Amino acid sequence: MGEIETQNQRLDTDLCAIVVGRNGDSFCNYATDLLAGYDIKFIRCGDIYTAFAEFAANDFTNTLVIGNLEQLSAEDGLFFRSVKKDGSFCCCFAGGGSTRLTTGGSAQMQKRVSLAEQAGSLVINQRAELEKIIAKLNRNSNSIACDKFRTTKAERDALLGV
Amino acid sequence: MIASDRPNFSDGSTAAQNARRVLLIGDVAAAFTDSDFPSDLSCQFQPNMLDAINAASRTKFDTIAVVMSNFSSQLASGLKALRKVNRNAKIILLAKMYEEPKAIQLMRSASNGSAIANDYLICPVETDNFCRVVMPSSVAQRISDAHIVKEESQYAIRNTQSEKIAHLEKLATEDGLTGLKNRRYIWEFANQTIELARSNNSEVTLMIFDIDNFKHYNDEYGHPAGDEILKQVAVLMERCCRGHDIIGRIGGDEFAVIFWDNRSGSSCETDNERRLALADHPKEAIFIAKRFRKELEKTELPLLGPEGKGVLSISGGLASFPGDGSTIDEVFCQADNALLEAKRGGKNRIYLVGRRQGDIENID
Structure with a gap:
């Protein structure tokens, strides 16, 4: 299966994904490898606008959007909210580069995490967490819901160093 | 909204x-x-x-x-x-x-x-x-141009109108002789870049310069020679400036250059592009001004005969926002003061307004 080649083509499998990030982004490369390994269809987009254009043009629902927190939280979290409206949700990686949670949780970082969670998105700090999420979603692919993966307040505070 | x-x-x-x-x-x-x-x-x-x-x-x-x-x-x-x-x-x-x-x-x-x-x-x-x-051109025609004959094809009308607009824009913003921007454009551009610099904490440097003894060339060799000198100066200045700096002719033999930080260039891929986009004020403007003067010294002007090599020189004044003025009027005024000082100091030099008010220094 793997990456969908043609644009404007509806993803017709139960679980599908959009990976947002440039070609050189290691987390996104990891995510696409993982999705291919689980035989899940996905689209790779360089930025949130292209990703949203895919959403809008193809009428996607029940889609997992994967990307770095810094990139997905642009425009004050509007992307999270827009994706949520279509019944899909985002899974954001906060553990890479300047957005590393373990550096103590800057105000900007806390804001991004807060924006993501308010819109019902997942924030992960370890790559391995993504595999768990994909594996579980793949088993229950008819109803994509992120609630079961959501971090507790205590876990979030620990991640942010609060 | x-x-x-x-x-x-x-x-x-x-x-x-x-x-x-x-x-x-x-x-x-x-x-x-x-x-x-x-x-x-x-x-x-x-x-x-x-x-x-x-x-x-x-x-x-x-x-x-x-x-x-x-x-x-x-x-x-x-x-x-x-x-x-x-x-x-x-x-x-x-x-x-x-x-x-x-x-x-x-x-x-x-x-x-x-x-x-x-x-x-x-x-x-x-x-x-x-x-x-x-x-569509048919609607635009009804609204703005009743003189275009109806037999003309839509394609031709669209072309005529866009060409007309482009031509009018050119007339409104450019100096006909040198092809540089005109005074109105320079003033408006400086105004907008100063507002931009105010909002993103960047700087803008303005240089005003004129050609030394320009009246002598006009009187001695005629106006065609004077025009040729103006064109030559314009070409040289364009060659010395960065791509996004704006050069204009704001009076007879008076020119202005706006050195500004093109922050959209901060997303440039390479360090070199980034360096070209962001200036170190007013150092980079001084560097460009010095290079311009050197180029000018090498210039040959055949219209002036044997006298026409290495004779051209300019006097100029530099001032920066926000260091030397907080509005467009203040920056222009300070650059103009520096230019006057340069002329009083014996011409063929460029003066920079210092960080303290009234303090003017020679960049040479």
Whole structure:
């Protein structure tokens, strides 16, 4: 299966994904490898606008959007909210580069995490967490819901160093 | 944009069925001089790019107009996404004067044969101009140009009008002799870049210079020779400046150069591009001014005969925002004072206004 080649083509499998990030982004490369390994269809987009254009043009629902927190939280979290409206949700990686949670949780970082969670998105700090999420979603692919993966307040505070 | 802030554009729901569908993205009220749009346009407003992409995917717009200054760093990505969902729409950029080079770049950046944007207009945009660009030529003709004969083909009319607009824009902003920008353009550009610099804590340096003993050349060798000198000086200055610096002829033999930080260039891929985009004020302007003077010394002017080699010199004054003035008037005034000091000091030199008021130093 793997990456969908043609644009404007509806993803017709139960679980599908959009990976947002440039070609050189290691987390996104990891995510696409993982999705291919689980035989899940996905689209790779360089930025949130292209990703949203895919959403809008193809009428996607029940889609997992994967990307770095810094990139997905642009425009004050509007992307999270827009994706949520279509019944899909985002899974954001906060553990890479300047957005590393373990550096103590800057105000900007806390804001991004807060924006993501308010819109019902997942924030992960370890790559391995993504595999768990994909594996579980793949088993229950008819109803994509992120609630079961959501971090507790205590876990979030620990991640942010609060 | 909240409803009360909206200009009085016609709403999509009330517009005529055959109206041109236009999507306006960003702070539209600030981008136009007025709000008197004809009912031939059915406008929809979206303040942010994601909602605009969503709207464009649901409605086939004839034209999409984007206020560039609202989407600085991610503009290209947003435009590509708009193009993806609304392939046939004409995308028009509403650019501030200092965004013009970027607008041109976006119009040229065609990776697969189709440009990201189709056209641009300089803000503040007059609704008449906007209509001419947006509307099919037959409608624009009815509104703005009753003299064009009806037998002309639509294609020919469109070409005539766009050429006419381009020609008028050129007349309004350029100096006919040298091809540099004119005084009005320089003043407005300086005003806009100073406002930009105020908002993003950057700097703007202005240099005013004139040609030493220009009257002598005019009187001694005639006006054609004087004109030739002006053209030569303009070419040399353009060669010495960076791509985004703005050069203008603001009087008889008086020129002005605006050195400003093109922050949109901070997203440049290479260090070299970034260095070219961001100046170290006023050091970089001084460096360019010195290089210009050296080039001038080497210049040959055959029209002046044997006297025509290495005789040209200039006197100039430099002043920066915000160090030497907080408004366009103050910066121009300070640069002018420095120029006067340079002339009093014996000409063939460039003076810089110091950081303390009234303190002027020779950059040589």
